[in-house]
Amino acid sequence: MLLTEIPFSYRSTKETGVSAFAYKRIFFDQLPRDALNYADEHAIPIFSFGREIYFESIIFDIMAAIRREDERIFEESKIKYILENDFSHEDAALLKNELSLKFKPYVAAAYFKAMKEDALLSTDRLLNNYYHNKPLHEKSLPGSYDGGFFIIMTSKEESFFSFQLILKEFLETNGIDINTIRTAFSDVGKSDNDIPRCIRESYCAYKVAGLEHLDLVNYSDIGTWRFLMPNLHSDDLRAYTSDYIDLIKHKKTLMDTAFAWIETGGDFLKAAKKLSCHQNTIRYRISNMKKLMEPHLDLTDFQFFERLAAAVRIFKALDSQEQNH
Structure with a gap:
């Protein structure tokens, strides 16, 4: 039976996951025009092989071609x-x-x-x-x-x-x-x-x-x-973190305290354990940072944590990127 007499089953290829058409020239010279048009419309590659090629080789060649295209x-x-x-x-x-x-x-x-x-x-x-x-x-x-x-x-x-x-x-x-x-x-x-x-x-x-x-x-x-993260390099975020971090970045004790307090979710006791000191020491340092960074506002610890946390996270992300380049 000629290929042109076979019902065009290739129309279901998109639904069944077929990735390519292949044929051996021992059976016919070329695919019918309808099949060629369908392949063009759906970006399906076509492989033509001579009589000396085994079907197993065809399959492996197609798999390799698909991999190259994916890569x-x-x-x-x-x-x-x-x-x-x-x-x-x-x-x-x-x-x-x-x-x-x-x-x-x-x-x-x-x-x-x-x-x-x-x-x-x-x-x-x-x-x-x-x-x-x-x-x-x-x-x-x-x-x-x-x-x-x-x-x-x-x-x-x-x-x-x-x-x-x-x-x-x-x-x-x-x-x-x-x-x-x-x-x-x-x-x-x-x-x-x-x-x-x-x-x-x-x-x-x-x-x-x-x-x-x-x-x-x-x-x-x-x-x-x-x-x-998506806005890390915006001028506004850089300015925001500078307003906070520049005030303490040359004071190692305060920097370590700020990082530990943020990393522990604002928990004074956990931050104290992280830095091997008493929690009252952490409270004292945070109070000093609050006065230094927000001198005109009477912020609660929670309010200050939210502001400082954003600054610390931006600083860490920017610093990490600079170290990786």
């Missing part, structure tokens, strides 16, 4: 662009269509990196394991960035737990102990237009995890960092 689309420079730019709904939809992952209604992203600087993750090994694991390939897509890995995950369920399971499966497949990595999750979004947002959220949360010395963090739990 091209999800390479570090592209990820950097996603992190640094806002995407319109149209641009987000275009990114979704460029990736080989067959997206379900919901999407989330995670970023993870080895906690020890000398314990680098093997990019080739992780990607090889991923591309030879079909179940994992159907619900996730990894990409290396800045010594760590992003993983885009998709699920038919909006439950955050379903995405935790996907990451767990990915880590177990690669023999990665979650206790050896620092991991950050984005919120769950819709696959149609939230992929760039999820990528940015996971990386933002990861940077916060490093500043707060956390091993695992969700974007939804990072509080005011959600506003501070």
